Amino acid sequence: MLTAEGVSREAAPSDAPVPQVVQGMTAFGHALHAKIAEPGENTVISPLSIAYAYGLARAGAAGETGARIDQVFGFPGQGPHTSFNSLTADIITVDGVPPKPDRGERDASDGEPADPIVGIANGLFAQHGLPVKQGFLKTAKSQYDAGVHAVDFAGDATKTIDKWVTEQTAGRINKLFDSLDPDTKLVLANAVYLKADWEKPFTAEPAQKAPFTLADGSRKTVELMKQSGNFRYAKGSGWQAVELPYAKSDLAMWVLVPDAGGAPGDLLKAETLQQVGSNLADTRVGVFLPRWDFGTDLDLLPPMSALGLGAGGDFSGISDGLTLKQAVHRADITVDEHGTEAAAVTGLAFPVSAAPEAETTVRADHPFAFAIVHKKTGAPLFMGQVADPAKK
Known part of the structure; x- marks a missing residue:
């Protein structure tokens, strides 16, 4: 490497x-x-x-x-x-x-x-x-x-x-x-x-079958995991949030639920997430959460x-x-x-990008001059002309 x-x-x-x-x-x-x-x-x-x-x-x-x-x-x-x-x-x-x-x-x-x-x-x-x-x-x-x-x-x-x-x-x-x-x-x-792993796993109570309302208003039956306990919780205009901490770490999942008909993606705005983080407080919460994969x-x-x-x-x-x-x-x-x-x-x-197209052309196909220079000082080390490049 x-x-x-x-x-x-x-x-x-x-x-x-x-x-x-x-x-x-x-x-x-x-x-x-x-x-x-x-x-x-x-x-x-x-x-x-x-x-x-x-x-x-x-x-x-x-x-x-x-x-x-x-x-x-x-x-x-x-x-x-x-x-x-x-x-x-x-x-x-x-x-x-x-x-x-x-x-x-x-x-x-x-x-x-x-x-x-x-x-x-x-x-x-x-x-x-x-x-x-x-x-x-x-x-x-x-x-x-x-x-x-x-x-x-x-x-x-x-x-x-x-x-x-x-x-x-x-x-x-x-x-x-x-x-x-x-x-x-x-x-x-x-x-x-x-x-x-969750700090508090959803294993104490069995999951329950319940309807899940899709974005188009239709419903399908899913299993919702559930538990009740003290969690950090926040709510705002049109949303509520609960923090589910992971065990032995500083990591947590914030579950952000809009009111019915709200767009969940809007809750991912930086200002909304900042508001969630600032307002989370210990609350007795019943959490119902589907599995997903x-x-x-x-x-x-x-x-x-x-x-x-x-x-x-x-x-x-x-x-x-x-x-x-x-x-x-x-x-x-x-x-x-x-x-x-x-x-x-x-x-x-x-x-690697292709060389950019030439803006102009230099075609040395007739007599031309040359100079070999020291670029810093401009001193000419060699100079001359080429009148017949095939001639030795």
Whole structure:
């Protein structure tokens, strides 16, 4: 694996602008969700995974491209890199490949909740021989703990990348791209994995069959898990929310329920989530929650284009000529009476852009002059003319 020589992961600085990055990431998550979510369709995305991927790309983005990334994600002017380093240190529970859990049936009396597993990984996969710049390698290693895997995009690169994805998501997601452009020279990837048990599992009372009203007003019968207890609860104009904490961690799920007929996606706005967090208070609550198990596969480029950040751009800070050609995101989640397992991957693929079309032409097909000069001083080392290049 290629990394910057003598560089290791840095300790996260205490003054990293984490709140600004989190605020921007949250606003981005809602904006993306609003672009892709269809009424009546399940949706899951990981703003964290997408932001990590574009944050790492930001380390090699030049000029206007970097400014556009900052605008879409709300990144601070000095770059998000130390903040992502700090977030990783605060969030992860495993350093390296997460263990693959036993996904068999669990008994209601399965004892103490398990320790949570949270992993965040960043991967770089570059064509053999692609010259990756040292400044980018330094940031990738020191802030994202990422080095470059040399691969052959005309050969087994896809298998190598998919193996990495499978390992980093504990087998929940097994591929990144459906297919890669044959001109790809670099893939930048992020993976996020979570496995956490509820602090209070939904196992004391049996689930009950109940109607679930769909977006079109029709109903279907589902099983609702239920429990009563002291939970942190908040309500506002047109919504209510309950916090379901995960055991042995600072993690929790906020279940955000709009009033009948309300749009659930509206509750993901940054200002609403901030209001929820500020108003949660201990309350005796009866919680009725369905199980769910689904995933979302997303071509990121169309919605990202709508948000102002599509294909193209200048990523010459990674390697000369790199431009963004493909962006994908996959996420899935399983929620049951015991807890939650979820995974997400984000991939950005970069070919080397073709040389720009010439603005004019210099055609030395008749007698011409030449000069060999020292550029700094202009001193002519050699000069002359070519009247007949075939003549010795």
